[in-house]
Amino acid sequence: MKEKKLRILIAKPGLDGHDRGAKYVARALKDEGYEVIYTGIRQTAESIVKTAIQEDVDFVGLSLLSGAHNELFPKIVELLKENDAEDIVVFGGGVIPEEDIPFLREKGIQAVFTPGTPIKTIVDFIESQRND
Amino acid sequence: MRDLARDIVLGKTRAIARGISLAENDSLGREELIDLLHPHTGKARILGITGPPGAGKSTLADLLIAGERRKGHKVAVVAVDPSSPFTGGALLGDRLRMQSHAEDEHVFIRSMASRGHLGGVSRATVDAIKVLDAAGFDTVIVETIGVGQTEVDIIELTDLVLLVLVPGMGDEIQAMKAGVMEIGDIFVINKSDKEGADKLRTEVEYVLGFKYAHEMEKMNPVCMVSAKMKQGLEALEEEAEEWFQHLSLSGLLEQKRKERIQKELKRIFSAKIHELLDKKMDFYNNVEEWAEMIYQKKVQPYRFINESLHDFLKKESE
Amino acid sequence: MEEFKKIKKAHDQWEETTVKKVTSRFPERKETFVTGSDIPVERAYYPASFDEEKWNEEIGFPGEYPFTRGVQPTMYRGRFWTMRQYAGFGTAEESNKRYKYLLEQGQTGLSVAFDLPTQIGYDSDDNMSIGEVGKVGVAIDTLKDMEILFDGIPLDKVSTSMTINAPASVLLAMYIAVGEKQGVSRDQLRGTIQNDILKEYIARGTYIFPPEPSMRLITDIFEFCSQEVPKWNTISISGYHIREAGSTAVQEVAFTIADGMEYVNAAVKAGLDVDQFADRLSFFFNAHNDLLEEVAKYRAARRIWAVIMKERFKARSSKSQMLRFHTQTGGSTLTAQQPDNNIVRVAIQTLAAVLGGTQSLHTNSKDEALALPTEDSVRIALRTQQIVAHESGVANTVDPLAGSYYVEELTNKIYHEAMAYIEKIQEMGGMVKAIEKGYVQKEIQDAAYRYQKDVEKGERIVVGVNKFAVKEEAPKDLLKMDPTLREIQIKKLAHIKQERDNEAVRRSLQNLEEAAKRSDVNLMPLIIEAVKGYASLGEICNVLRDVYGEYRESIVL
Ligand SMILES: Nc1nc2c(ncn2[C@@H]2O[C@H](COP(=O)(O)OP(=O)(O)OP(=O)(O)O)[C@@H](O)[C@H]2O)c(=O)[nH]1
Numbered sequence A: 001m002k003e004k005k006l007r008i009l010i011a012k013p014g015l016d017g018h019d020r021g022a023k024y025v026a027r028a029l030k031d032e033g034y035e036v037i038y039t040g041i042r043q044t045a046e047s048i049v050k051t052a053i054q055e056d057v058d059f060v061g062l063s064l065l066s067g068a069h070n071e072l073f074p075k076i077v078e079l080l081k082e083n084d085a086e087d088i089v090v091f092g093g094g095v096i097p098e099e100d101i102p103f104l105r106e107k108g109i110q111a112v113f114t115p116g117t118p119i120k121t122i123v124d125f126i127e128s129q130r131n132d
Numbered sequence B: 001m002r003d004l005a006r007d008i009v010l011g012k013t014r015a016i017a018r019g020i021s022l023a024e025n026d027s028l029g030r031e032e033l034i035d036l037l038h039p040h041t042g043k044a045r046i047l048g049i050t051g052p053p054g055a056g057k058s059t060l061a062d063l064l065i066a067g068e069r070r071k072g073h074k075v076a077v078v079a080v081d082p083s084s085p086f087t088g089g090a091l092l093g094d095r096l097r098m099q100s101h102a103e104d105e106h107v108f109i110r111s112m113a114s115r116g117h118l119g120g121v122s123r124a125t126v127d128a129i130k131v132l133d134a135a136g137f138d139t140v141i142v143e144t145i146g147v148g149q150t151e152v153d154i155i156e157l158t159d160l161v162l163l164v165l166v167p168g169m170g171d172e173i174q175a176m177k178a179g180v181m182e183i184g185d186i187f188v189i190n191k192s193d194k195e196g197a198d199k200l201r202t203e204v205e206y207v208l209g210f211k212y213a214h215e216m217e218k219m220n221p222v223c224m225v226s227a228k229m230k231q232g233l234e235a236l237e238e239e240a241e242e243w244f245q246h247l248s249l250s251g252l253l254e255q256k257r258k259e260r261i262q263k264e265l266k267r268i269f270s271a272k273i274h275e276l277l278d279k280k281m282d283f284y285n286n287v288e289e290w291a292e293m294i295y296q297k298k299v300q301p302y303r304f305i306n307e308s309l310h311d312f313l314k315k316e317s318e
Numbered sequence C: 001m002e003e004f005k006k007i008k009k010a011h012d013q014w015e016e017t018t019v020k021k022v023t024s025r026f027p028e029r030k031e032t033f034v035t036g037s038d039i040p041v042e043r044a045y046y047p048a049s050f051d052e053e054k055w056n057e058e059i060g061f062p063g064e065y066p067f068t069r070g071v072q073p074t075m076y077r078g079r080f081w082t083m084r085q086y087a088g089f090g091t092a093e094e095s096n097k098r099y100k101y102l103l104e105q106g107q108t109g110l111s112v113a114f115d116l117p118t119q120i121g122y123d124s125d126d127n128m129s130i131g132e133v134g135k136v137g138v139a140i141d142t143l144k145d146m147e148i149l150f151d152g153i154p155l156d157k158v159s160t161s162m163t164i165n166a167p168a169s170v171l172l173a174m175y176i177a178v179g180e181k182q183g184v185s186r187d188q189l190r191g192t193i194q195n196d197i198l199k200e201y202i203a204r205g206t207y208i209f210p211p212e213p214s215m216r217l218i219t220d221i222f223e224f225c226s227q228e229v230p231k232w233n234t235i236s237i238s239g240y241h242i243r244e245a246g247s248t249a250v251q252e253v254a255f256t257i258a259d260g261m262e263y264v265n266a267a268v269k270a271g272l273d274v275d276q277f278a279d280r281l282s283f284f285f286n287a288h289n290d291l292l293e294e295v296a297k298y299r300a301a302r303r304i305w306a307v308i309m310k311e312r313f314k315a316r317s318s319k320s321q322m323l324r325f326h327t328q329t330g331g332s333t334l335t336a337q338q339p340d341n342n343i344v345r346v347a348i349q350t351l352a353a354v355l356g357g358t359q360s361l362h363t364n365s366k367d368e369a370l371a372l373p374t375e376d377s378v379r380i381a382l383r384t385q386q387i388v389a390h391e392s393g394v395a396n397t398v399d400p401l402a403g404s405y406y407v408e409e410l411t412n413k414i415y416h417e418a419m420a421y422i423e424k425i426q427e428m429g430g431m432v433k434a435i436e437k438g439y440v441q442k443e444i445q446d447a448a449y450r451y452q453k454d455v456e457k458g459e460r461i462v463v464g465v466n467k468f469a470v471k472e473e474a475p476k477d478l479l480k481m482d483p484t485l486r487e488i489q490i491k492k493l494a495h496i497k498q499e500r501d502n503e504a505v506r507r508s509l510q511n512l513e514e515a516a517k518r519s520d521v522n523l524m525p526l527i528i529e530a531v532k533g534y535a536s537l538g539e540i541c542n543v544l545r546d547v548y549g550e551y552r553e554s555i556v557l
């Protein structure tokens, strides 16, 4: 049986407009053979979750550089849970201090990629979570 | 599967999304699901938007969503983008232009990758429309770039097609010759804020006038729109409404939909026979051997083919 | 000419003999060498031609047209550049403390960072502000916050740079109002507002309104300041963020100058005379690691601007032709891995900016890739500038790299390549059109993608990241924000809304709304009126949102 095509939402919550990283990851993941949807900047947690569910994605990648990750990332995980979509794997990236990572992991963010992470690492993570 | 179908009919977002994925991945249960949903289909208006890349289809869809919402309608959009032929990956960008509706619970937007189907419309798109129809959306908008050479043409799956054209795309008349003009019900000249829009309109009207020289009343409407400046939308919406009224009152809509089913039936039958041949005749296992026989002149090619097929069909029917 | 033929011959001979002898046995590290921005680099440069007339025309002397070598004749022999550290975080009280600390440490100018809600015109109590209040800068809701921010700092003694764009008028109005409360008149105020909306659409994302009304707000500021606040730099046309978004050095120069041209055009269209406002335009560039390319970049930028202002906009005053700029070291060049290495990167970038003739400089702190910098790391960053100023000796002569065959050649190359971009954008109908088309964003994204791919393939080395990596402990001592900040700010705002004369606020906002609908009134005086009555930033921006609508990005992928 052929492998299932994985769908990934790359989203930018909060107000920060630095989308270089998000766009790079979106494009690189496309080149790796995934189907990628990008939301654009300034997305609320609600709109990200609704989008993830409608698009029936397998992963949501959040990118944030303003430092609001401790508030916004967990909120998205919670909303997914509220909508019976906790099977969607959430990962994050951006300017995230090492010391915040355990907190985010505990809140259900499955992986956190800090600046400079090679795309290969993200792909390995995605493949390790494949569940079909 | 029954649960999923029930939830879809109840309009539960997660179920709708899952149903579309099921179709998209051709997963087990796809046929059953479509069968279960079938009684609930046929209510939605299905609107196609097609045209060359970058013509403003998604921007237009965004505005049409807003228009439908003002009327209190629930709207769904299926936006098809091409997959990369090299990696199979896709960056699905249409949704971006409609993201302002992301929080509206009566709007459902789904991006689909063409996954190798030229022009983008595939069986999965057809199924997705059925799922959305059964889920109770009043309007389903389908955005594709494909024109011609596709597995399924957009006219075959929608009630009404908006063909979006823009000025400055090079030799316009040339494009029209290539059969593009055959697919639109309403011709939308978008980016009318730009130079050359009037010229394009004249050209389009000229070609249409030629086609309908003796039955001008059948001539398709041509709408000048600027999706960016939000101009010309009301006129377009009115034309679409009128076209719909005309279709349904004259019985054309019913006819169109029945023809659609006919085409679909033919397509599915032939696809299924293909499948059967591949699977049951061990086609790929034996083909080498068969070729060898033909190469060695041991058999007559057509006689061999006809006999094999005959044997196969007999075995199948037993 | 004969002389140069001889040199060329000698060069060719050198390639044939001396070089070949070595390369045949020891090949070079790479087949081709390129700058940080992919410009090809040759083995060794030499004087292949020299044209006296061209030299005068293209290089000349410092303080003279086309200003390739600098905008002042004596440059740092007269006075060092302004050392200006971008700071601001949390509440106005905390930021005020940090400013006072920096001034005590010998800093000569203030630079204010605002949080994102402030930059996008939302009050702290807005839903959109959740999680963001006080995060990347100080939160300003009303004049009250601004009064606290500059408490005890005499505004006639410092120059203040504010990184604020879409709501620049509002923050400038507040600054003017604080000045008045301190008894400092408008004509004594010195500083800069960034006020560069075009690069927000291109690269940074803190836009509010569509281009047309945004340009009107900007030209209103130009006009108002030319009459009332003459020492104020009304705009800081920024390439910094364009570069951070992944552009090349050439693109940084080209797109920034094309932005500048759009502003000049708008102001001229609004009826201003070029020489009335052009001397208050300033620029803001990035400093990356490719030292000599960066130096060439600044030199080329100065020459391009001078040529364009003189030839195209017919600016007569030489002040209007001068490109004065602020520099910040490149945030995206910092690595989260082995953060101490960043000190070295910043030192190289500092050198680039100084050798390139910057007017002011912000040096990043080593931990900026991780979080907001601590006091210690901010001090090291400032010390880096001081060491370059006082110990390195590079500030003793003007434009010390002039005449370097390589630097001159690079300067020329960047000049021509950037000019080609500028021409192309003009053909599209100017920068607003090019942005709406997504052309500029696409060019930058493609460059960013190429760069990142090169890093991933190991064709570009980032020390400590894709080479020379070590296992690291999680860094400690990072500055943390107080998570209750938003609550504090919301309470403060609610209190003010209770205390102020709400009827007066309503009236001032209504006046503003009416004026915003007309195109023949300058909005600045009305905004000043509103902020003085303690109308909040969000209230003012919402009035304008209602009239102008909001911009939606045209994303290209
Ligand atoms: N000037 C002008 N630009 C428009 C108009 N409508 C859309 N655009 C711009 O055209 C570009 C493409 O718009 P889209 O809506 O993405 O076009 P599309 O046909 O969906 O594109 P694909 O899905 O990639 O084929 C965007 O930059 C829009 O802002 C219009 O009426 N006038």
Ligand SMILES: [Mg+2]
Pocket (backbone or CB within 6 Å): B057, B058, B059, B093, B094, B143
């Ligand atoms: Mg589209």
